[in-house]
Amino acid sequence: SAAELGDYHHFMEKEIFEQPVSLENGMRGRFADDGSTAFFGGLNLTPQELRHVDRLLFIACGTAWHACLVAEYLIERYARIPVEVEYASEFRYRNAPLDKNTLVIAISQSGETIDTLAALREAKRKGYRTLSINNSVGSTIARESDGGIYQHAGPEIGVASTKAFTSQIMLCAMLALYLGRLRDLSYGDGVEIVKALKAMPEQIREVLRQNDKIAAIAKQYANYEDCLFLGRQLMFPIALEGALKLKEISYIHAEGYPAAEMKHGPIALISEQCPSVFLATSGEIFHKSLANIQEVKARKGKIICIATEDCDIPEDLIDDLVVVPECHEIVKPILMSIPVQLLSYHIALERGCDVDKPRNLAKSVTVE
Ligand code: G6P
Numbered sequence: 449s450a451a452e453l454g455d456y457h458h459f460m461e462k463e464i465f466e467q468p469v470s471l472e473n474g475m476r477g478r479f480a481d482d483g484s485t486a487f488f489g490g491l492n493l494t495p496q497e498l499r500h501v502d503r504l505l506f507i508a509c510g511t512a513w514h515a516c517l518v519a520e521y522l523i524e525r526y527a528r529i530p531v532e533v534e535y536a537s538e539f540r541y542r543n544a545p546l547d548k549n550t551l552v553i554a555i556s557q558s559g560e561t562i563d564t565l566a567a568l569r570e571a572k573r574k575g576y577r578t579l580s581i582n583n584s585v586g587s588t589i590a591r592e593s594d595g596g597i598y599q600h601a602g603p604e605i606g607v608a609s610t611k612a613f614t615s616q617i618m619l620c621a622m623l624a625l626y627l628g629r630l631r632d633l634s635y636g637d638g639v640e641i642v643k644a645l646k647a648m649p650e651q652i653r654e655v656l657r658q659n660d661k662i663a664a665i666a667k668q669y670a671n672y673e674d675c676l677f678l679g680r681q682l683m684f685p686i687a688l689e690g691a692l693k694l695k696e697i698s699y700i701h702a703e704g705y706p707a708a709e710m711k712h713g714p715i716a717l718i719s720e721q722c723p724s725v726f727l728a729t730s731g732e733i734f735h736k737s738l739a740n741i742q743e744v745k746a747r748k749g750k751i752i753c754i755a756t757e758d759c760d761i762p763e764d765l766i767d768d769l770v771v772v773p774e775c776h777e778i779v780k781p782i783l784m785s786i787p788v789q790l791l792s793y794h795i796a797l798e799r800g801c802d803v804d805k806p807r808n809l810a811k812s813v814t815v816e
Contacts, residue, residue, distance in 0.1 A: 452605075460606035460697070460803045464789050465656060468649035470601040470611040471618055471782070475645060478622060484638030485629040486622035491579060492595035493551075495630050501551045504529055505576075507536040507567045508555040509813070511609040511692065515555055515616035517685035518781045522620055526641075526778070527627035536567035546576060554580045555620075557604060557612035558812035559587020566816070568592060581619050583612050597623070606804045607811050608696045610789050613689065614782045621645065621778045644776030648783070651773045655786040658770060662787055665752060665768045666794030672723055675700055676714055677788075678707040678744075679727035680737055682781050686727055690788040697803045698796035707740040715743065723750035725791070726766070729780050730758035741765055754787045756780065 456462035463470075478486050491498075504523060506516035513535055520531040534542070536554070540563065546552075552571040556564045559582035568589060571578055580593035583601050590596050601615040625633070625641050669675070675694060677687035688704035695702050705714050707726070718724065724744050728737045742765065744751055751766040757774040770787045772780075796803045 458606065458793075458804050460608055460610060460793055463604055463606050463611045464786070464793065466602065467611050467614055467786065468652045468656075470615055471652070472649050473600040473602070474615045474618055475622070476600075479642055479646075482635075483642050484635045485642070486626045488597050488623075488626070490596050490598070493577065493579075498627065499630055501529065501549055503547050503550040504531045505539075505546065505550050505552045505571075506531065506533045506555060507539050507552065507564060507571070509536050509561050509563050511613045511689060512555040512557060512561075512564075512616060514685045514689040514692070515613055515620060517688070518617045518682060519553075519555075519620035519623070521682050521685075522624040522778060523627060526624040526633055527631055529627060529631075534567075535563075536561070537563040540567045540570050546571075546574065550576055552576045552578045554578065554589055554593060555582070555616050556580065556587075556589050557583045557599075557609055557616075559584040559589040560812050560814050561589075562814050562816050565589055565592070581616055583615065605811075607806055607809050608693055608792075608803070614785055617781050617785070618645070618648075621782075624778070640776060641778055644779050648775070648779050651775055651779070651783055652786055654773055655783060658787070659790055662770060662790040663794040665770070666791055667798055668768070669723055669750070669752065670698075670795050670798035672721065673700060674717060674722040675702040676710070676717065676722065676724040676749075677702060677704040677727070678710060678724055678740060679704075680707045680733055680740075682777065683727035683729060683784060686781055686784050686788060687725075689785065690725055690727070690792070693789060693792040694795065696809060697792055697806050698799050698801055699807075700795065700799075707737055710740060711743065715747065718744055718747040718749040720748050720750070723752065723767075725788070726751055726753045726755075727784055727788070728753055728755040728759050728761065729777075729784065730756050730774065731777065734759055738765075752791070754784060756784075
């Protein structure tokens with residue numbers, strides 16, 4: 449209803465703007481007093497039991513599956529535990545051999561997605577310990593998993609997931625921190641991560657203040673029918689999510705790709721008719737991303753670049769730029785998601801689409 453929307457035009461818009469608060473709510477009470485780690489009340493696994501886990505398997509669908517891909521990078525990097533990610537619908541029928549010390553984690557905003565639930569049940573049937581990350585207290589997936597983490601992001605009404613996605617990433621980052629501190633992550637590194645997470649809501653507010661600028665950029669890109677989203681490492685899942693978001697609500701054909709894989713196929717699509725959204729973050733492989741931007745530019749593709757502050761991008765190389773505050777690597781997937789969400793939102797509006805109720809899609813898919 450209009451009352452619930454307040455001053456916003458759509459639930460998607462409201463939910464994008466709620467993120468500083470939804471993320472604060474997901475962090476509250478979950479940092480240890482020593483300021484170097486996170487903890488969760490409902491895992492039902494002791495630190496000793498968690499130390500014996502030597503593989504994590506994440507299962508999910510849709511946007512939540514993209515959050516799992518971010519989890520893979522973060523947990524492998526900070527906790528040094530091998531992670532696998534599967535589409536729930538594939539895992540269910542694949543009969544994959546799993547190591548006996550594998551912990552299965554289902555991510556689901558609604559906690560009711562049938563494919564995720566069926567995959568969870570299959571994992572349980574085989575005797576695996578299971579956890580879930582979900583946003584709906586008392587949901588079927590929450591009840592049936594052995595332990596879990598509630599997102600506390602508040603109800604998400606818009607069909608295209610926004611605040612639930614960033615909340616899932618944040619909880620995976622906190623899980624990486626917790627598991628890392630049970631292993632080799634140092635006290636000092638832990639403190640840095642906790643500080644970065646706490647500083648994040650304010651940095652998101654900074655990004656949200658660029659809404660008008662992003663809307664103006666969106667206007668110029670609303671009439672294309674194809675779009676690529678490119679990013680490397682942690683930005684690859686965000687590229688996939690950006691492409692999904694754009695497809696879902698604006699019906700523009702979009703693909704997300706690891707930027708370096710572009711030369712193995714998608715580069716054939718690049719022309720004046722197919723713009724690219726580049727997600728560039730500062731750090732060790734920034735110069736590689738720059739090389740990928742050059743490859744697109746050389747083929748006359750328009751480029752929107754979303755970049756963290758310290759990226760030094762030659763102005764003549766790109767058409768439009770959105771700058772995100774510099775931050776700890778663990779926070780980058782969240783901060784970089786915000787302009788991506790706003791961009792699809794404004795492009796869809798520009799095209800006259802019903803952003804909250806896109807055609808053919810349901811908020812929660814409870815039939816196979
Ligand atoms: C549907 C929604 C997506 C969502 C997916 C998984 O397809 O339209 O936005 O990501 O289901 O939903 P879940 O509730 O399990 O996260």
